[in-house]
Amino acid sequence: MKVSVIGLGKLGSPLAAVMASRGHEVVGLDLHQRFVDDINAGRAPVPEPQLQELIDKSRDRLRATSDWQDAVNNSDITFIIVPTPSDAKGVFVNTFVLDAVEKLGAAIRAKSGYHVVVITSTVMPGSTGGVIRQRLEAASGRTVGADLGLCYNPEFIALGTVVRDMLYPDVILIGQSDERAGSYLEEVYKTSAMNDPAVQRMNFINAELVKISVNTYVTTKISYANMISEICGQLPGADVDVVTAALGKDTRIGSKYLKGATGYGGPCFPRDNVALSVFARSLGVSPDVAEATDRVNRRQFDRLAGLALSHIGGARRVGIVGLSYKPGTPVIEESQAIYLARTLIDRGVQVYLYDPLALDNAMAALPQAVRAESLEHCVRSSDAVVIMTGEPEYKSIRPEWLNRGSDDAVVVIDTWRVLPRDTFDGVATLVYPGFGQEQGAGVAARASAVAAE
Ligand SMILES: NC(=O)c1ccc[n+]([C@@H]2O[C@H](COP(=O)([O-])OP(=O)(O)OC[C@H]3O[C@@H](n4cnc5c(N)ncnc54)[C@H](O)[C@@H]3O)[C@@H](O)[C@H]2O)c1
Structure with missing residues (x-):
């Protein structure tokens, strides 16, 4: 199939390379000339394990351009993977996505035949079927559904294992404007995944909610493990690894992301949690779990700094x-x-x-x-x-x-x-944080006093 990828950053360049390595004809586009030049010179634009290998083996099916018409004319489906930074309240901002959608729409206007637009950037629930759809229809002069498909398709990847996560996904999540668009996108993944992932197809709003709920759930497990670690750190004889290993054996809980250590960081986990909280509040729902997860995470910064200062x-x-x-x-x-x-x-x-x-x-x-x-x-x-x-x-x-x-x-x-x-x-x-003696003497007396009460 012929695929274009808008945004060749940490997520976009691995997606372009994975698709090309699995036989699709791929053209990438980025605002930054360096990213375009890197792809055309066969260089990975971002450091990510296995990315260079995939680019090396797919040179004849992978190129990049700065020309939107070139990208659209030479593809039937376009993935938009541009940044959606958080604003001061924690809401994801669609400015870059809308800029891409408008340029893409204008190029689609000048092309005949069916085209599917896929939003892979993380957006706030309501965006794809709302402002994104409106701007795409206005720019392309087409109505979503007839000769234009629209999908929301976030990736569930982790930096450092992006290529592996894309080749062996647990699940493909597709928010679709209609059956035809969803089937088209599913077909692309059927040929690009090395495994046989579950495919979940649904409307936009459900898919948008799933995306931020997944990360929020995972961060809740991390903060839970860190809360257990804080308790163990104050409890002589306690060992957080023993406790979480036993917890993880329960199949209702599972062992992944259940290690008390540092808090979570990076470009996704902290902000997805805050975005879900802000979104829930906008609906009048109190997001207690998401907010507590964030609070536990934030206090890990001071906990580790305090631990370091008390021991060094x-x-x-x-x-x-x-x-x-x-x-x-x-x-x-x-x-x-x-x-x-x-x-x-x-x-x-x-x-x-x-x-x-x-x-x-x-x-x-x-x-x-x-x-x-x-x-x-x-x-x-x-x-x-x-x-x-x-x-x-x-x-x-x-x-x-x-x-x-x-x-x-x-x-x-x-x-x-x-x-x-x-x-x-x-x-x-x-x-070791979370091992009985975190803050030194005095803790034993406190713990036994509580037990005696
Ligand atoms: N990085 C991750 O771990 C991760 C994981 C899941 C989801 N996401 C989401 O994926 C999206 C992209 O993230 P990323 O980490 O790849 O970002 P990034 O900043 O690494 O890359 C984005 C690229 O888009 C380009 N760009 C910006 N505006 C553009 C435009 N209008 N037209 C063409 N190109 C444009 C930039 O030049 C940049 O190269 C974000 O919404 C992010 O939340 C990222």
């Missing part, structure tokens, strides 16, 4: 290892590690930073920090170390990197429990 003592140099909002990505948006680094820098601590992918972004955000040239450099240079993501590379931290030859063991706060405690006995004190 007089350490003047602190290494922060893991700076992105999660492993496998350079993205630092809403990263708890960046917040922690800022808090320590504000208190006069010299902060060394290390991350295999996110170091450039982190140094741009924190120019006062010291750039560590390697994981070993970061660990060896620091009087205390905080590990902020579960990046597999951090398992290679060696006890000798922490041996300072004095009686004082170096404190390592290991938020994701990357390092095994016994290997570091004698050279480092490993602090």
Whole structure:
């Protein structure tokens, strides 16, 4: 099939490459010439695992253009994957989507034959069947349904595994204007997915609601695990990993995203939760669960900063290892590690930073920090170390990197429990959040007093 993709960013370029690698003829378009040039030169415009490989193997079916007519004339279906930033209240703004829809509509006006427009950007419920449909019809001079199809089709992907998530989706969610448009889009996915995913077809409003509800549900699990972690941290003998592992064995709950560690961050989770809350309130519904999830998440920033400050003592140099909002990505948006680094820098601590992918972004955000040239450099240079993501590379931290030859063991706060405690006995004190002794002495007395009441 002939596919065009508008917006070649973190989501759009993997989608274009995945579609091309599965045999579709794909033309991408972006406002930024660099993204267009990258695709045409066979370079991945964004860092994402497996993206370059897919581009390499699909060069003859993948190209990019800045010409909207070229993109429309050479495709039968167009995916719009442009940003929908949040406004001050947390509502997703459609400005970029509407700009794309109008340019696309004008190009469709000058083309004959059926065309399907697919909104993949995350939008507020009501947008696709409302303002997006109106602008598309006005710009194209066509009515949605006859020779123009419209779908809402968000992707359920995570940065770092975008290609894999697109090749092996759990579910394809299609909000459709009509049967023909939905079937056309389903056909595209049937040939692009490597598995046989469930396909859920519905109207726009249901699909829009599913998209933000999925992320909100997942974040609720994360905040739940972090709340259990906070309780375990105050309870001698408690171990959050033991508790959540047992909880996760219950098939009604499941183990995914049920680990007490840092809070969630990144470009999607925090804002989807807030958007659902704002949307519910606009309908007169009190979004207690979504708001509590967000509150628990926000307090993880201060919890980790407090934990670090209470354990690092007089350490003047602190290494922060893991700076992105999660492993496998350079993205630092809403990263708890960046917040922690800022808090320590504000208190006069010299902060060394290390991350295999996110170091450039982190140094741009924190120019006062010291750039560590390697994981070993970061660990060896620091009087205390905080590990902020579960990046597999951090398992290679060696006890000798922490041996300072004095009686004082170096404190390592290991938020994701990357390092095994016994290997570091004698050279480092490993602090795991959510493990009974989080805030030190006094807790045992408080816990037993409550139990006695
Ligand atoms: N990144 C994620 O993890 C993720 C996950 C799920 C959903 N989404 C949603 O997908 C959408 C895109 O996100 P992203 O992370 O790929 O954004 P991005 O900023 O990485 O990429 C967007 C691209 O669109 C281009 N663009 C902007 N306006 C345009 C226009 N009018 N015409 C053509 N190109 C235009 C930009 O130049 C940019 O290259 C957003 O709505 C986001 O919420 C993102």
